Amino acid sequence: MAILSRAKGAAALCALVPGMAMAQTAVPSKQIDVSAGVTTTYDSNVARGNAAKAATRGLHRSDETIAPNLSVNILYPLGRNSVGLNGSVGYDFHRRNTRLNRENIALNGHANAAVAICQVGLTAGISRRQSDLGNIGFAPTNASIKNAETVQNYGGSLSCGNIRGFSPTGSISRSIGDNSNPLRARADYRSMSYSGGLLYQNPLVGTVNVYFSRQDMDYPNRILPTGEQDGHKTDSYGVLFTRDIGTRLKTSINVAETQLKPRSALTRSSKGLSWNVDLTATVSSQLQLHLLASRALTNSLFTDAAYHIAKTYSIDAKYVINDRLSINGGYNYKTTRFIQSSVPSIGPVLQPLGRDKRNAVFTSLNYSRSARMTFTLTGGYGDRKADNSFYNYNNKYATFGVQVKL
Numbered sequence: 001m002a003i004l005s006r007a008k009g010a011a012a013l014c015a016l017v018p019g020m021a022m023a024q025t026a027v028p029s030k031q032i033d034v035s036a037g038v039t040t041t042y043d044s045n046v047a048r049g050n051a052a053k054a055a056t057r058g059l060h061r062s063d064e065t066i067a068p069n070l071s072v073n074i075l076y077p078l079g080r081n082s083v084g085l086n087g088s089v090g091y092d093f094h095r096r097n098t099r100l101n102r103e104n105i106a107l108n109g110h111a112n113a114a115v116a117i118c119q120v121g122l123t124a125g126i127s128r129r130q131s132d133l134g135n136i137g138f139a140p141t142n143a144s145i146k147n148a149e150t151v152q153n154y155g156g157s158l159s160c161g162n163i164r165g166f167s168p169t170g171s172i173s174r175s176i177g178d179n180s181n182p183l184r185a186r187a188d189y190r191s192m193s194y195s196g197g198l199l200y201q202n203p204l205v206g207t208v209n210v211y212f213s214r215q216d217m218d219y220p221n222r223i224l225p226t227g228e229q230d231g232h233k234t235d236s237y238g239v240l241f242t243r244d245i246g247t248r249l250k251t252s253i254n255v256a257e258t259q260l261k262p263r264s265a266l267t268r269s270s271k272g273l274s275w276n277v278d279l280t281a282t283v284s285s286q287l288q289l290h291l292l293a294s295r296a297l298t299n300s301l302f303t304d305a306a307y308h309i310a311k312t313y314s315i316d317a318k319y320v321i322n323d324r325l326s327i328n329g330g331y332n333y334k335t336t337r338f339i340q341s342s343v344p345s346i347g348p349v350l351q352p353l354g355r356d357k358r359n360a361v362f363t364s365l366n367y368s369r370s371a372r373m374t375f376t377l378t379g380g381y382g383d384r385k386a387d388n389s390f391y392n393y394n395n396k397y398a399t400f401g402v403q404v405k406l
Helices: 008-014 051-056 182-187
Strands: 031-043 063-078 081-094 102-115 118-130 148-160 165-179 189-202 206-223 229-245 249-262 270-282 287-298 307-320 325-339 355-368 373-386 393-405
Touching: 081 118, 102 148, 165 182, 182 206
Parallel strands: none
Antiparallel strands: 031 063, 031 393, 063 081, 081 102, 102 118, 118 148, 148 165, 165 189, 189 206, 206 229, 229 249, 249 270, 270 287, 287 307, 307 325, 325 355, 355 373, 373 393
């Protein structure tokens, strides 16, 4: 239920930027953290809709979920090189809507190698989970409710240079997104991203990365009249600046001129600025504030729109009461404009969606009983308003969890 997970829309922009940390030469430290836990959640509106919509889909609006999980955070040094794995594997059990029971997986592996003055990085990741029901637009059928979204990511990066000064950088990545339900196969995608840039690092100035990136997006299950797969090409020219001002302020600013060209002449193109501003301020030894604002062109597995233009604004704070107890809270506001594909739908009626607005607020209390055991209590509220009332909903939730280091 991590509402403010640093805004997924902003991550879509940053994913195309060459890696910045590749010019590091310090020997990494060994880290092996493995923990097991369980969370129980009450959600007032798992169906993400009104009572009539839930009944049509054969769902109970409110439900309780039990979710055991195993989490890992491993970094293993091999001289100046390293390999690592982080993420979690779990399963969600619903008390009432049992057909929504599904594995919940998010794992990322990485390897870094130092070759002379160059650093080579490799990454691989996979995520798999049940779709959020608010993002299922088929009506009146309920056949598309049960669906697992699986995303695979593979990448490589190269940076040559010293910790201080200029370093050329480059990266390449592959992303594969699939729905398990055939009714939602139109949203499946395949993408290749390439980037190159010039990185400048100076402890007094910070890090500046001037880059170019290109993403080629394909939708293999949407065929144009020409026989080609539907898709688009996105070019970005940008600057990424990061700087830590002592221990008090961490700054990351990414601005890029972005141009998206659809493969179909009937789909609207897009040209303009994409941006991401991420600030973390340590106000005192007890209080930390985080601000984020972004505009990004993205895609997802829940709609067969050609692409989305998403703007996200969020603020969250952490207050440390003592060495065992802390409280977090935050607010997130997101607007999305969905640019429709020119390829017509086939099969069940897909409710149209042009724009939506989402609000989310949360608070959590974290208690460390010991160095090995942590308890978390979280509560929150969310709502969605769209230009099609089919997608409107609001929900409240409460979660209690315990995590134990093994």
